[in-house]
Amino acid sequence: MKLTLKNRLPSISSIFTELMISTKRFPAECVYALIGAFAALQLVRDDVLDSGNGIYWIRLLMLAAIAFPLNLSISLLLARRKTCSLGQFWIIKSLIAMGSIVFFFVLDPESYPQDFVHFWLLFIAVVLLVSFAAYLQDGDTLAWWHFNKILIIRLLTGALYSVVLGAGLSAAFATVDKLLIEMDWVYLRYMWVFIFTVFFPLYFLSGVPKRFDASLLIQHYPRGLKYFSQYVLIPLAFVYLMILLVYEFKILVQWQLPDGMVSALILGYSGIGILSLLLIYPIRNNHENAWIRSYSTYFYVFLTPLFVLLMLAVLKRVSTYGITYQRYLLLAIAAWLLFQIIYFLAYKRATIKAIPISLFLLALLINYGPQSAMSVSLASQKKILLRLFESEGLVSDGFLQPVAEDSIAVPTAVRMASSLMYILDNYHPEVLQSILPIDLEKQRDRISKDQVLAANNTNTYRNARYELNNQIKRDLHLDKFAYYGRFNQDDSDLLTMSYHFKSSSSTIDIRDFQYVIEQRPYPDSTQIDTVNNLPYRQSKDAQASTVTLRVGGVDYKFVVAEFIRQIVEKQPDQLKSYEISTPDQGFTKQYAIPSSSLRLSQKIGQLEVMLQLQDISFDYKKNKEITIHSARGAYLLKFNGDVN
Known part of the structure; x- marks a missing residue:
């Protein structure tokens, strides 16, 4: 018809x-x-x-x-x-x-x-x-x-x-x-x-079928599904497989642990591969689909070495940072993949129905009970938090003591804050009661009765809990370090420090110079003024890492970012002597530096230009570009004869 x-x-x-x-x-x-x-x-x-x-x-x-x-x-x-x-x-x-x-x-x-x-x-x-x-x-x-x-x-x-x-x-x-x-x-x-x-x-x-027997169900295999499986999913699985096998060979040659991202690739290959097996099941044994039959046969064989690679990648993260529920789920999926490999390779009468049934049982198993993802991850992160505090001598009678910011390594403090934030973000704060010296229930009741909080927020409970979490971080002196969120030891060189340099004197010494031009934080490069009958204008690059004063036809460029990098990296002991310490400074460091140490000078021809920095705020990452947020200062000009 x-x-x-x-x-x-x-x-x-x-x-x-x-x-x-x-x-x-x-x-x-x-x-x-x-x-x-x-x-x-x-x-x-x-x-x-x-x-x-x-x-x-x-x-x-x-x-x-x-x-x-x-x-x-x-x-x-x-x-x-x-x-x-x-x-x-x-x-x-x-x-x-x-x-x-x-x-x-x-x-x-x-x-x-x-x-x-x-x-x-x-x-x-x-x-x-x-x-x-x-x-x-x-x-x-x-x-x-x-x-x-x-x-x-x-x-x-x-x-x-x-x-x-x-x-x-x-x-x-x-x-x-x-x-x-x-x-x-x-x-x-x-x-x-x-x-x-x-x-x-x-x-x-x-549209749910009323009949369940194969003879009564519509058994037409959709042509579009066949093409999608044959020409999209299976080739994509092969691409993933080739990349992962080459990467595994590279690991064996270089003898190094795998990168964390490889877990996503292996799970992607596993998911696409298993989905392909499910979709091609009715046509896998057709005479014209011999290569599909080969794919079905060898899929789990190729998955075996990738499973080993997945376990190495996950266990590397777990051994260093403990178990979170996300990593627990990765471990659970890895265990499920191992079951699939053994089941389909060893059992001749294996059925693909085992895939959803085993996933169903796995989801129930890891949901509730002492073996569940949330229970295991809580125990792991509490253990890590205690271990970090113990390593710094900050545990007394089983209770965590406030962190002394001036005597603790920054990466350690950030790891403490990271574990603490994980617990507070994913659990009720009272799970920490056994290791905190304060009564959390009384603190919560006190915050809930706060008249200002109640007046400014309609959802009193939610905001009371938010305030309680912040109170715990403040009591442990980790609130400033919590700004950096989740932390990996591998990224210790990428921690951002905020600096504020200011001149120890608000007076600018202009001896030996004839003109002073204010260095504008937001210069208009089209605006032209004159100095000593010469036109001049100011400009800076997009990141403010380089500022330029153009006098006549000559550019006087000052690479401010490289200048302050030299101060931070080459003169750490001297810089320490200029530090202004505050109780809650965290990652924000303030320094009062002599004016003479904040000068950059250039002389081209008969004109000498000096940039006197008075105030500069910037973020610094080791081995990374410096980000300047604001800079204030002045250009000092000295003419030695006729420069026209």
Whole structure:
């Protein structure tokens, strides 16, 4: 039968009919979609996040995001078994609803930031559950593949329809606002939320297959998918593989540990490769696809040496900086890849269903419990924090003591601040109570009762916690070092120091000079003045590292950046004697330097020009360019005879 445009594109009435069918087939899932829509609509209001109530809507949205795929998984599992009565069906759904309510009250990401990680891991797990719930005890891998193909195509189609619908309605909204009446743009946000939280999930549900056997599913292999796998994904995987194998050979020759970026490349190769294996599964054994069959056979063989490289790269970072939950996830994925390698190489009856099932189990395993990502990373960072303080003799009776900024190495202080910030950013501050001498609960209550804080902020709890985090950093004298965020020992030469040089005297000695020209911080290179009947103008380069005074036709250039680099790097002991120490200076160093040490001079022909710097602020990185923020001074001119 010849397909026409009418056959291929659904009508509005057919889409509406499908949506109605999905509400009858998946009533619980539709309810959770509406709950999520309601929560999302509340969140896009202008004032909700500042009011302090936004966290409840975020929790409700999280609940819906977890409950929707979980209910869908259970519905597919029960539909496949066909042994569940209507009463049993609703009992199971009621138990899930009660669990969701408990989840809502247990989840508190505002107090416990780690709950965001728990949510995402749980969300990934329940989404994976949808892919195999109906085939958990079914060995028909081909049926499972076609079932998921239908789900993915439906998902992509629904996303496309939603984007097109949203774009069209947005254009109509803007047209009405421009030509007819002024519209409140918050309703445009409501419209987009409604499309993606109501229309999109209901449209997706309407396309979920009702039949599960391979003989009853549509088994057509999409030609576009075949071309995409053959000519895009697999060649891309080969490119990654060649780069990584060459890099591994380089490591063996030079006998050095791998760079941290190699982890991303290996994960990229693994992800693309495994995705390719999943996509080409039905056609892997076709006679005309011999090279695809070879790819499927040897993929895990080539992955084995890359797994070793991945472990070296991850363990290098862990041994130096400890475990964060991101590094823990890398270790967990590496362990999962090892399982895949052993499973597919050693087990002759291996099935690709093991990929989502094992990922599902992994997500659950690393989410909660003493072995979870957040528990292990907290223990690791607390241990590192204690070790750093102990190495400086700053632990007394098990409690951390304030850092003495003038007697501690800058990289050490930054590493202390980095570990402390990681804990405060990802956990409730009270996880540090056992190693801090202050009572954090009393501090939090005191801050919460602060009248000024309450008057200036609507979300008192959030700001109280923010202030408590800052108080902890101040009490340990790490607040200035925390500015530099996450720190790697490899980057110790890249630490930025801020300097402020000023002349020890505000008076400029002009003896032996005839003219003084103020050095403008923002010179207009087009403005021309005269001195001794000669035109002059000032200019500087984009980074202010070089300033120029052009007198007549001669340029007097002063490389200020190189001048101050010489002072910082070549005269450190002398510079130390000029330092103005302050209790909270951190990375900002101030110096009062004799005027005679802040002079640059040039003589060309009969004219001598000296730049007298009075005040200069700049950032300095070892072996890197100096960034000048401001400079103030004067040009002193001395004419020796006629220079015309």
